[in-house]
Amino acid sequence: MDAYQKYLDPRTLARLHGLELRARSIVEGYVAGMHRSPYHGFSVEFAEHREYVPGDDLRYVDWKVFGKTDKIYLKQYEEETNLVCYLLLDTSESMRYKSEQAALSKLEYAQCVAAALAYLTLQQQDSVGLATFDQEVRTLLRPSGNPSHLKQLLHVMEESRADRKTSTGPIFHDLAERLKKRGIVVILSDLFDDVPAMLSGLKHFRHRRHEVVVFHVLDPAELDFPFQRTTLFKGLEQLPDVLSDPRALRKAYLAEFQAFIRQVQLGCRAQRADYVQLRTDQPLDLALSSYLSSRLTRATQ
Amino acid sequence: MLLGLWVHPAMLGWLAAAGVPLLIHLLNRRRHREIEWAAMQYLLAAIRKNSRRLKIEQWLLLAVRTLLVVAIVAAVAEPVLERSGLLTRIGQPTHKVLVMDASYSMAYKPADRSRFDRAKQLAEQIVAESSQGDGFTLVLLADPPQVIVGTPSFAPTEFLGEIAALKITHGGADLAATLAKIEQILQAARREYPRLGQQQVFFLSDLGRTTWAPDATGAAVAEFRERSQRLGDAAVMTVIDLGQSAAENMAVEQLRLADPIVTVGQETQLAAEVRNFGRQPKSRQMLELLIDGRRAADRVIDLPPGGRVTVGFPHRFDAPGDHAVELRLAADLLDVDNHRYLALPVKDQIRVLCVDGRPSGGEFKSATDYLAVALSPAAGQQLRARVRPEVVSERALLDADLTHFDCVFLCDVAQFTDREARVLRSYLNWGGGLVFFLGPQVMADNYNRQLAHPTAEDHRVLPAQLLRPVEEAHYGLNPLQYRHPLVTAFRDQEQAGLLTTPVHKYFKLQVPEKSRAQVAVALDGGDPFIVEEPLGRGRSILVATTADATWTAMPMWPSYVPIVQELLMLATRGQIPEHNVLVGQTLGGLLPSASGQSVDIRLPAGETKRATVTGDGAERYWSFPDTATSGIFQAQGAARPANQATSESFAVNVNTVESDLTQVDAEELSRDVWPGVRYYHRTNWQNSDAAVDAEIVVRSRLHLWLLWLALALVVTESFLTWFTGRQAR
Structure with a gap:
């Protein structure tokens, strides 16, 4: 592993404190040697x-x-800038989950990704905005291309508390109305919610001609269900507790979970949204490259 | 009772282990870990869709595991589904042969009940726990074996009555003969009651070595084993061990009389031999001598472990007639062999008939003159001589009632008629003693034809055949190392002159082969001189030369008087043994002509039974085979006229071989007694008194099935674990 690449590894990131440092590490690690963005946004028209x-x-x-x-x-x-990136960060309770296999919780991982994207975007003179939400929009930062905007973004993200339910569908509709300027909508969420409602929210974004990238942040334990011993699963987001033998349930659970993922994937494809699954034990470059390819698509349109 | 269905009920305690899988399951549930879980809705959905299947799988696995433990424990405890009739073929009626050991070691009483009582109780239990339709037969393992119920009985109540009425014998047991009886019973039952599809044989025995491992060799052992094997294949054989491995016992082995015949006023020695069969020394044991029920003497003795002690009791009988002597040893746990009985006919005088074949007027000229003096040398000096000889001519032989005499001496009798020969033979049969002296008048052919015909064994009177008179001087006799009781008294008594007795003429005798005749004394040339043989109940003795000085100088020799006395003692020896028999032997005798038609036997317990009388005319015999217990038996109406009494006493004693309580253990049983024979051996019943109720009686092969079931469950469990575990992969 090259020196810079190790900063893309969640285990390394977990040892770094502060989102800015993490974001910087990721981006420096990823884009070391890249040219600056050729897109210079400008506008004088009120x-x-x-x-x-x-x-x-x-x-x-x-x-x-x-x-x-x-x-x-x-x-x-x-046209303040030629590119606007809206980062929609899910801060619901389920995002708090972190298994033993993962170094970061889903929220932390998503924060890292969001921070890195914000940093990257700002580095390239583009604008970035942020919305954190659970069952309602908690904070909404307007997009800005000012490098000092990063601090504010990071501060908001660090302040966010994951302790409520999610309700993606209405939130997305709401935001779709509020985000006037066309841009890339980056959704960072585990999407543990009503999938059709969520998809209809996406559809609204697409209707507003936003480019949508769904970063589906999932913990490896959620994908693999590796538990062996009898376990009391304590439900987050006001779901009940369940005591069960995970070995007996694994197959059935995985089937359910895969069905959920497939539903999301198919929904995204139908909306022509990019779907990227992020495992919190995987390096973050996947997130960055997916974003960049989306941005390229947007830029070439 | 439920416990009665198991061979090792104590093992059932392990059934608690059946709760272990459930416990582990519950503990697992208690000792779960807790985690927060985000993707709960998918988990909930999975549970909702699979909860039924999961529950079933879980309970199935739990049931299989629990059942596995139960099956293994049950197999170890060895169930006996006797009561429910599940033995091998469900519901099939069974023929159950109960074989009760009735040898007297079963009278051993370690607690408040004897082994025999326990055996009865178990037998009753076997009957009580049987299914309807089972048939029962009952055999006593005794010597000889007794078949009490020979054809299957289907009435348990009556059968239980038979069991309750069983009495222990005071004898041993003949296992080989008993097995033969059992085989006959089983074969007959198979033929006549084909619906009794299964056969079981229960041996309720203390497994005494004397019964189960008797000294037998060769063909007898081979036959015994073959028969056992056939039985084991045909029936389920169960040996229930009622013995105790470290049983202590003492017994009076012998009660002997030093003299073969006892007369009034003569001091006689009673010798008792006491043996300790146990492994502990026994000190200060009281030994009592009872004569006619009254205590006559006692002695305190110490017995080393496994040792024998001989105790002598001198006694003088004051009254003639039959005396009952009993030697009693202090009671131990087996009392039967602590008593020894002796029926002793005490005579006023010993009456001897001397038949003179060559009477003569001159003093010491006839054939019996020396003899009469030698028989009663002190006659005339004593007020009452011990021996009373009566001399008659040969013609008087048929006139005299020989049963009045203890012994008959026949001296130089020329020949015998058929009738005389018959009288002599019946006298022997009755128990009399005959002593023949030969002489110049003797017609050897007549003797050989009438008295020693080789083909007529039942009519033989002489122990040897006469060949021819031999005339050659011998100056010495060969006592043949003093082996014979006739001459043992002469050992180390050179002055008695036996060795130097001169004989110058004698009959050469030929002892028939395969007879019980023994040469007591030989001439120095090797020819037999005195030959004796027990015949009938009595004894016949043949001396090769004369009783007077015609052919030998013996009558003048110092050895003559002792030889004649010893001949008398030897000839009368038959009387006391005849009255003293072992359990199981037949009592009997010649019925005196003057007596009535029947003989009643009074048993030691007090009851009276009638003896069988056979024959007619002058020769009628009575016999009584039912001597199952020891003690003094009185034969009413069988007394000899000589005894001037109405009854005669008989003593029946135990054969103390059975007093050795050593057992054959399980290993010896399977290795030495029944190698390769299929049977079940039960010993554990005696662990506690309560366990008696749990006495089982049959060992089925069910435990093997249970082990197979356990194996199947292990496979099922593995499969289920794999199957449910498959969900996790």
Whole structure:
């Protein structure tokens, strides 16, 4: 393993503290030697005002309006950058799960991926926005191409608490309405939810002509179900506890789980969304390369 | 009782182990680990769809494991599904032969019940636990074997009555003969009761070595083993061991009289031999002598382990008639052999008839003159001589009732008629003693024809045939190393002159082959001089020369008186043994002509039974074979006229071979007694008193099936584990 590649290994990342450091490690490891993005976004044309939300670049605050109304509004321009990336991070309780085989919990892994993508995107002068959600949207950071935006993104992500249920369908509909600008919607979630509802949310994104990349973050234990001894499975997200002999159940569980994954995959394909399954014990380069290929697709459209 | 269905009920404690799989299952559930689980909805869905199958699999596996433990434990405990009739072919009626050891070692009483009582109880239990339709037969393992119920009985109540009425014998047991009887019974039952599809033989015995491993050799052993093998193949044989391995026992082995004949006022020696068959020394054991039920003497003795002690009791009888002597040893756990009986006819005088074949007027000229003096040398000096000789001529032989005499001496009698020969033979049969002296008048052909015909064994009177008179001087007799009791008294008594007795003429005698005749004394040339043989119940003695000085100087020799006395003693020897027999031997005798038509036997227990009388006219015999117990038997109406009594006493004693309580152990039984024979050996019943109820009686081959079942369950369990485990792969 080359020196930089080891930073893509979740085990290595787990030893690093702080998302920024992790993100930097990932991206440096992945894109070492790559050229900067050839896409320079620019715009001078004023489009509209909108209310300030934390994380917005203060450079775009319309101080005149502030002087008149004491309210902070931002000036918005057409085509701030040539690429906008929306990172939708699932912070529901199920994302907290971490098996013994994995070095990071699904949430941590997803955070790493999100952070790395944000870093990468910002490095390339593109804009990145972030939404964290469980059964509702917890935080929404508008996309920005400002390198200092990264700090805010990372802060929001680090602050997020995974302790609620998921409800992807309505969230996606909501966000699809709110994310005005076309871009790449990167969903980082285990998607343990009502799949048809989730897919209809995706459809909404596609309707808004977003490019959608679904990073399906799964723990290896969820995929392999390697348990041997009698186990009390304590349900997350208000599901009941179950005491059972996992050996006897393994086959049936795996069938159910594969059916779920297949449903998601088929749904994504139908929506022409990219589906990428991420095992939390695998290096993160898969996530990055998938993203980059999506971005390339977007750029060439 | 449920426990009664197992050979090793104690093993059933391990059935608790059947709970182990369940316990492990529960423990596993208790000792689970806990994890948080995100993908719960898929797990729930899997459970929802599979819960039924999972439950079934789990219970099936648990059941198989539990059953496996149960099967193994049950196999080890060896079930006997006797009661439910599941033995080998379900529901088939069984012919059960109960063989009860009735040898007297079964009277051994280690607790409040004797071995025989236990055997009865077990027999009753076997009957009680049998299924309807089973048939029972009952055989006593005794000597000779007794078939009590020979054809299968289907009435348990009556059969139980037969068991309850069984009495132990005071004899031994003949296993080989008993097996022959059992085989006959089984064969007959198979023929006549074909619906009794199964056959079982139960031996309830203490496995005494004397019964189960008697000293037999060659063909007898081979036949015994073959028969056992046939029995083992035809029937399920079960040996139930009722013995105790370290049983101690003492017995009075012998009660002897030093003299063959006892007269009033004469001091006689009673010698008792006591043996300790145990492994512990026995000290200070009381030994009592009872005469006619009254205590006459006692002695305290110490017995080393396995040792014998001989004790002498001098005694003088004051009254004539039959006396019952009993020697009693302090009671131990087996009392039967602590008593020894002796029926002793005590005579007023010993009456001897001397038949003079050559009477003569002169003093010491006739054939019996010296003899009469030698028989009673002290006559005239004593008020009452011990021996009373009566001299008669040969013609008087038919007139005299010989049964009045203890012994008859025939001296130089020329010849015998048919009738005389018959009288002499019946006298022998009755138990009398005959002593023949020969002489110049003797017609050898007549003697050989009438008295020593080789083809008429039942009518023989002489122990040897007469060949021819030989005239050559001999100055010495050969006592043949003093082996014969006639001459043992002369050992180391050179002055008695036996060795130097001069004989110058004698009959050459020929002892027939295959007879019991013995040469007691020979001439120095090797020719037989005195030949004797027990014939009938009595004894006949033949001396090759004369009783007077015609052919020999013996009557003048110092050896003459002792020789004549010894001849008298030897000739009368038959009387006491005749009255003292072992258990199982037949009592009997010649019925005196004056007596009535019947003889009643009074048994030691007090009851009276009638003896069988055979023959007619002058020769009528009575016999009584039913001597199953030891003690004094009285024969009413069989007394000899000489005894001036109405009854005669007989003593029946145990054969103390049976007193040795050593057992054959399981290994010897399978190795030496019944090699290759299929049988079951039960010993564990005596572990506790309570276990008596658990006495089982049959060992089936069910435990083997259970082991097969266990094996099948192991395979099933492995398959199930693999099958359910397949879900995990």
